[in-house]
Amino acid sequence: MSKDKAPRRPRAETPKGFRDYFGAEVTDRKAMLDTIAEVYHRYGFDPLETSAVETVEALGKFLPDVDRPNEGVFAWQDEDADWLALRYDLTAPLARVAAQFRNDLPSPYRRYAMGPVWRNEKPGPGRFRQFYQCDADTVGSSSVAADAEICAMLADALEATGIPRGDYVVKVNNRKVLNGVMEVAGVLDPSDPEKFAHERGIVLRAIDKIDRLGEDGVRALLGEGRRDESGDFTKGAGLSVAQADVVMGFMAAKRETGAETVARLRELVWQSTIGIEGVEELETIARLLNAQGYGPDRINLDPGVVRGLGYYTGPVFEAELTFEILDEKGRKRQFGSVAGGGRYDDLVKRFTGQAVPATGVSIGVDRLLAALRAKGRMQSDARGPVIVTVMDRDRMADYQAMAGELRRAGIRAEVYLGNPKNFGNQLKYADKRNSPVAVIQGTDEAARGMVVLKDLYLGARIAAEATVEEWKSQPAQSEVARDGLVAAVQHLLGQG
Amino acid sequence: MSKDKAPRRPRAETPKGFRDYFGAEVTDRKAMLDTIAEVYHRYGFDPLETSAVETVEALGKFLPDVDRPNEGVFAWQDEDADWLALRYDLTAPLARVAAQFRNDLPSPYRRYAMGPVWRNEKPGPGRFRQFYQCDADTVGSSSVAADAEICAMLADALEATGIPRGDYVVKVNNRKVLNGVMEVAGVLDPSDPEKFAHERGIVLRAIDKIDRLGEDGVRALLGEGRRDESGDFTKGAGLSVAQADVVMGFMAAKRETGAETVARLRELVWQSTIGIEGVEELETIARLLNAQGYGPDRINLDPGVVRGLGYYTGPVFEAELTFEILDEKGRKRQFGSVAGGGRYDDLVKRFTGQAVPATGVSIGVDRLLAALRAKGRMQSDARGPVIVTVMDRDRMADYQAMAGELRRAGIRAEVYLGNPKNFGNQLKYADKRNSPVAVIQGTDEAARGMVVLKDLYLGARIAAEATVEEWKSQPAQSEVARDGLVAAVQHLLGQG
Numbered sequence: 001m002s003k004d005k006a007p008r009r010p011r012a013e014t015p016k017g018f019r020d021y022f023g024a025e026v027t028d029r030k031a032m033l034d035t036i037a038e039v040y041h042r043y044g045f046d047p048l049e050t051s052a053v054e055t056v057e058a059l060g061k062f063l064p065d066v067d068r069p070n071e072g073v074f075a076w077q078d079e080d081a082d083w084l085a086l087r088y089d090l091t092a093p094l095a096r097v098a099a100q101f102r103n104d105l106p107s108p109y110r111r112y113a114m115g116p117v118w119r120n121e122k123p124g125p126g127r128f129r130q131f132y133q134c135d136a137d138t139v140g141s142s143s144v145a146a147d148a149e150i151c152a153m154l155a156d157a158l159e160a161t162g163i164p165r166g167d168y169v170v171k172v173n174n175r176k177v178l179n180g181v182m183e184v185a186g187v188l189d190p191s192d193p194e195k196f197a198h199e200r201g202i203v204l205r206a207i208d209k210i211d212r213l214g215e216d217g218v219r220a221l222l223g224e225g226r227r228d229e230s231g232d233f234t235k236g237a238g239l240s241v242a243q244a245d246v247v248m249g250f251m252a253a254k255r256e257t258g259a260e261t262v263a264r265l266r267e268l269v270w271q272s273t274i275g276i277e278g279v280e281e282l283e284t285i286a287r288l289l290n291a292q293g294y295g296p297d298r299i300n301l302d303p304g305v306v307r308g309l310g311y312y313t314g315p316v317f318e319a320e321l322t323f324e325i326l327d328e329k330g331r332k333r334q335f336g337s338v339a340g341g342g343r344y345d346d347l348v349k350r351f352t353g354q355a356v357p358a359t360g361v362s363i364g365v366d367r368l369l370a371a372l373r374a375k376g377r378m379q380s381d382a383r384g385p386v387i388v389t390v391m392d393r394d395r396m397a398d399y400q401a402m403a404g405e406l407r408r409a410g411i412r413a414e415v416y417l418g419n420p421k422n423f424g425n426q427l428k429y430a431d432k433r434n435s436p437v438a439v440i441q442g443t444d445e446a447a448r449g450m451v452v453l454k455d456l457y458l459g460a461r462i463a464a465e466a467t468v469e470e471w472k473s474q475p476a477q478s479e480v481a482r483d484g485l486v487a488a489v490q491h492l493l494g495q496g
Numbered sequence: 497m498s499k500d501k502a503p504r505r506p507r508a509e510t511p512k513g514f515r516d517y518f519g520a521e522v523t524d525r526k527a528m529l530d531t532i533a534e535v536y537h538r539y540g541f542d543p544l545e546t547s548a549v550e551t552v553e554a555l556g557k558f559l560p561d562v563d564r565p566n567e568g569v570f571a572w573q574d575e576d577a578d579w580l581a582l583r584y585d586l587t588a589p590l591a592r593v594a595a596q597f598r599n600d601l602p603s604p605y606r607r608y609a610m611g612p613v614w615r616n617e618k619p620g621p622g623r624f625r626q627f628y629q630c631d632a633d634t635v636g637s638s639s640v641a642a643d644a645e646i647c648a649m650l651a652d653a654l655e656a657t658g659i660p661r662g663d664y665v666v667k668v669n670n671r672k673v674l675n676g677v678m679e680v681a682g683v684l685d686p687s688d689p690e691k692f693a694h695e696r697g698i699v700l701r702a703i704d705k706i707d708r709l710g711e712d713g714v715r716a717l718l719g720e721g722r723r724d725e726s727g728d729f730t731k732g733a734g735l736s737v738a739q740a741d742v743v744m745g746f747m748a749a750k751r752e753t754g755a756e757t758v759a760r761l762r763e764l765v766w767q768s769t770i771g772i773e774g775v776e777e778l779e780t781i782a783r784l785l786n787a788q789g790y791g792p793d794r795i796n797l798d799p800g801v802v803r804g805l806g807y808y809t810g811p812v813f814e815a816e817l818t819f820e821i822l823d824e825k826g827r828k829r830q831f832g833s834v835a836g837g838g839r840y841d842d843l844v845k846r847f848t849g850q851a852v853p854a855t856g857v858s859i860g861v862d863r864l865l866a867a868l869r870a871k872g873r874m875q876s877d878a879r880g881p882v883i884v885t886v887m888d889r890d891r892m893a894d895y896q897a898m899a900g901e902l903r904r905a906g907i908r909a910e911v912y913l914g915n916p917k918n919f920g921n922q923l924k925y926a927d928k929r930n931s932p933v934a935v936i937q938g939t940d941e942a943a944r945g946m947v948v949l950k951d952l953y954l955g956a957r958i959a960a961e962a963t964v965e966e967w968k969s970q971p972a973q974s975e976v977a978r979d980g981l982v983a984a985v986q987h988l989l990g991q992g
């Protein structure tokens with residue numbers, strides 16, 4: 001650690017890519033997390049909170065951008081030589097917990113978790129290096145009923161946060177179908193699963209980028225490679241045109257109804273055992289969801305969804321918001337993905353050597369909040385506290401007593417604690433706090449056993465709109481008896 | 497980062513000094529944080545959430561144990577050469593925010609914050625390297641009314657979490673009085689504040705350890721130094737016996753009433769301007785609190801409280817729980833400190849060069865939870881979900897529909913998703929989840945439009961207590977019509 005010998009002052013700055021959250025930004029997110037947790041809990045999931053810090057070996061290397069410095073995590077070496085790192089998601093810690101406590105946890109283990117995760121990535125506009133996730137996972141069930149349940153719960157959670165039906169869709173696909181397509185295209189050999197693994201990785205990431213790169217861009221990545229606008233070249237998977245056709249056909253397999261999509265997928269992968277298994281799983285998921293009333297208006301099959309992470313082994317899902325918002329440049333675009341997940345049957349096995357099936361979902365809470373704000377659907381309570389002003393510095397105890405009475409009646413209230421000399425500053429402060437009411441008691445009012453209440457919201461409206469006559473009559477200001485303070489404030493706040 | 501070339505499995509372990517929190521451990525803490533936040537909010541404090549990561553230069557070096565490796569923080573070098581670290585408390589980030597946003601924030605700025613903090617310390621029993629704090633601070637008020645308010649709010653917060661009046665005390669002292677004592681003892685020269693700073697640091701830390709070291713231990717540290725049981729020697733402040741007497745006299749200055757304590761302190765520091773200023777601040781705080789009904793049964797003056805941190809400049813306070821608990825070795829001891837704080841007028845100045853007065857408190861939420869648990873005052877809701885068992889694997893959609901109906905009625909419910917073959921395992925699972933009710937529907941019941949409900953709590957009681965006749969009559973099991981499922985479960989849960 002560098003020693004600052006010079007008396008230079010430290011910079012008052014957040015590190016690059018981090019930010020602070022104030023007031024309603026904090027309470028809005030908390031309300032959303034509480035809402036989602038309630039849904040997860042009602043589905044039988046139990047809370048788990050792991051620490052922010054894990055050993056690097058326990059986290060593993062599963063971030064999509066494997067070529068980033070430090071492999072995408074914030075890591076450091078502990079005194080006893082262990083490498084430690086901040087968690088980059090909530091799934092890797094869960095896999096560690098499922099292995100560590102496998103003899104004590106119920107099986108299946110349904111758990112939910114929420115909290116910040118950290119990514120050592122290049123920060124960009126709206127892209128931070130700390131953000132919140134809110135996950136639910138079922139560990140120890142190989143049944144696709146577990147995947148179906150997660151999809152239904154995701155739909156319920158989105159609706160509970162204020163996304164109405166029709167404004168979102170949960171898209172479901174299956175990695176096994178994709179593996180079947182890979183087999184048909186000749187880049188997966190069931191007798192030697194490691195062969196072509198590198199090529200399949202490129203295919204996977206290429207498909208995942210279809211929204212951004214378009215069909216031509218993906219085709220380039222499936223073939224020799226792609227040169228982007230900056231001139232940088234990304235090496236492709238080296239597939240022939242015929243092979244690429246198979247993959248592209250898979251991505252375009254979505255049909256009007258789930259049944260038609262399933263039929264089309266069956267045509268594509270009928271030669272592949274794993275592919276057909278995947279198609280049948282998709283069929284089962286659709287049937288289970290339909291039986292519970294989760295029709296294609298909420299959850300549907302979409303072969304275009306593959307999810308970037310390498311560890312998925314079966315069903316994968318992604319929730320997209322379907323309404324349009326304006327981007328930074330004022331252009332309309334679909335808001336896009338706010339949640340995703342899937343089945344990862346091998347993550348716990350890393351630790352124990354024994355296969356433990358698992359499936360789960362992660363909701364990107366900060367993105368979901370941004371979406372709700374963009375649609376004007378966040379009703380933040382921005383009302384500040386009642387401000388008891390200080391007219392007479394020696395009577396601080398009286399003012400504190402007033403605030404205390406208001407609080408005991410459940411009203412948010414505080415005494416002005418800045419320098420009370422300039423009364424205008426006190427009202428400016430009340431304004432900045434968005435206070436609804438100021439309480440004023442000078443020596444004169446105190447002697448008469450009275451207090452003055454100033455309705456600051458009404459006052460602001462009058463200042464903006466009133467005629468001189470209305471203004472002079474001071475309708476926003478009233479004098480009430482000191483012992484009627486609480487009732488009078490309650491009345492002004494509409495609680496009377 | 498080291499590359500694991502060998503196919504060794506990663507260890508499924510939390511890093512040393514970290515732990516996981518399950519189920520009620522998570523929800524109990526959340527409930528406590530919510531309760532405290534509500535009190536803070538009612539007092540007019542606004543939420544602030546800073547990121548876990550700060551630059552090392554912004555954090556500064558204010559941890560009490562300055563001689564620890566890495567100076568007590570987890571730190572690493574970012575790509576652009578900035579040193580970053582996990583915050584070790586919530587005060588340092590607040591000082592950074594107050595400086596960074598000084599033109600936008602209201603002044604005074606009352607804020608509360610909660611979340612984990614990290615200390616790179618040697619872990620010990622019950623001592624973790626990540627723990628929760630829940631802070632409230634007022635930045636920009638030099639009035640001791642701000643300190644008094646924080647003390648009152650701390651008392652309210654403790655009572656709100658379930659600590660009854662009489663089981664806690666908020667002790668208040670003032671660093672200025674201590675400085676006055678230092679002046680009288682000849683280790684503070686008002687004309688050269690830096691002189692003897694090292695000695696004063698030793699005195700401060702020695703006083704803070706009175707509970708652990710006793711009077712003799714503290715005297716040794718005030719003088720030449722102290723050799724502990726392990727043989728390690730800590731160098732002392734080098735005070736003469738007469739000087740040490742002055743300091744020890746200060747620590748023993750507590751009297752029956754606040755007024756007597758103030759009088760005694762006045763005797764001790766009458767030669768010191770700063771000391772008398774401190775005594776008068778204590779008097780004002782006591783007067784303000786008494787006027788609001790916070791008498792010495794809740795908040796009292798105690799010269800024994802100094803707080804270890806070097807940055808305090810005025811009033812300091814500490815909340816102690818006064819009831820006894822049994823320690824690890826079964827010995828009775830007082831639970832001790834669960835919260836502390838004070839005035840720190842120079843922390844923001846580090847950044848801006850301008851003095852910004854500030855005061856605040858931090859509640860150690862994990863310790864407070866441990867105290868409530870030790871006293872049996874946590875009423876955790878440990879009830880698990882209703883379990884819909886799977887008798888017929890092909891009718892999963894029907895079972896899912898039952899769980900869905902229960903959930904829509906607000907009942908926590910889930911379908912068993914493990915291998916359904918062995919029905920005993922399903923009931924064992926329900927037992928492990930602490931489920932109140934199991935729902936059972938085999939082919940036979942389905943054909944008759946019925947379901948069986950098993951009251952698992954009653955069942956467990958009967959298994960433990962019943963006679964053979966009672967047992968045979970199976971009072972814990974009942975058959976109800978499928979379309980009366982929700983009502984029947986509600987009835988069993990006592991919601992009917």
